[in-house]
Amino acid sequence: MERGQPSKEECENIRKHFARHDSDGDGVISTSEFNVMLKRMGVLLSASDEKRLFDAMDQDKSGRIEINEFFAHYHTILALEKRAEEKQVENLRQKTSFSTEEIKAMYANFKRIACTGKDDGLIDMKEFRQMMVDSDAHRNVVFYDALFRMFDRDNSGDIDFSEFVSALAVYHGKTxxxxxxxxxxxxxxxxxxxxxxxxxSKEDLRTVLTNCLAANEVQCGANDIMKLVDNTFAGISGASNGKMDFAAFKAAKNN
Incomplete structure (x- = not known):
């Protein structure tokens, strides 16, 4: 089939792709939305090259990309995305001890999770919680939220693919x-x-213990949990004033 005649399925995918990046839902992609789209795809261009690409797609020079213009240049977008994906996979392979095949499998899984809610190519808190519930019913929201913070390294409120793989590498000792x-x-x-x-702090540890015990349906009174917290801190060298820093935590972890 020629490029000018996309199949029904391809047309639907193009419309979904367009809608994903039309963040305000006004039926067009603005220059700012175009910039965000490229960043989410991992396509890094200079400002001049980005403008050149936008101008090429903006055939009627309206300053906006309409759905028909997006259709006309969709294969260019796909080619840029594929090239960016290959480069990102190689970079992540070098930064972690995951294989290329493992990273590609994670990318497929990431895309599946990222479209369960907003379908914006990123994993937000709601999508992350659902992912965790589906894979581990014995945890709870407090644990999921803490884990989400560890994935969301730039504190943007969303997890991109690089953050996703990097966090999994740390979690599984594959850094x-x-x-x-x-x-x-x-x-x-x-x-x-x-x-x-x-x-x-003692309160941090108490919160984690309380929620973990509750999630696993272990009955333990508040006083007993606090005694456990106090005993834990008493046994850690370097913990003082009801707090421990990373050095004390690391030393306790290695003992």
Whole structure:
């Protein structure tokens, strides 16, 4: 089939792709939406090249890309996305000890999760929670939210594919490089550091323990949980004033 005659399925995919990047739903893609679209696809262009591409797609020079113009240049968009994907896969392969095949499989899974809600090519909190519920019914929202923060490294409120793979690499001990044990320890430290202040307080630990026990239907009174927290802190060298920093956490983890 010629490029000028997309199939019914291809037409539907193009419309979905267009709608995904028409964030305000006004039926056109503005220059700012176009910029966001390229970034989400991992396509990194200079400002001049980005403008040149936008101008080429904006055939009627209206300053906006309409659906028919998007259709006409869809194969160019796909080619750029594929090239960006291949480059990203290679970069992630070098940064982690995942294989190319594993990263490609993760990309397929990422795309499936990212379209369960907003279908914007990113995983938001709601989509992340649903992913966790589907894979692990024994946890709860508090744990999921803490884990989400560890995935969302730039604190944007969404997880992109690079963040997704990087966090999984840390979680599974697949981080490349000599310092991967430290990276992994910091990852788990962040899960306990509920208020993200750089310390695990007794309240942070109490919250995690309370929710983990409740999620696993283990009956334990508040006083007993607090005794466990106090005993834990008492046994950690470097924990003082009801707080422990990363160095104390790492030392306790290694003992």
């Amino acid at each position: 490349a490089g000599a310092h991967s044990p430290d990276v992994r320890a910091k990852f788990f430290f962040g899960i306990y550091d509920g208020d993200n202040d750089g310390y695990i």
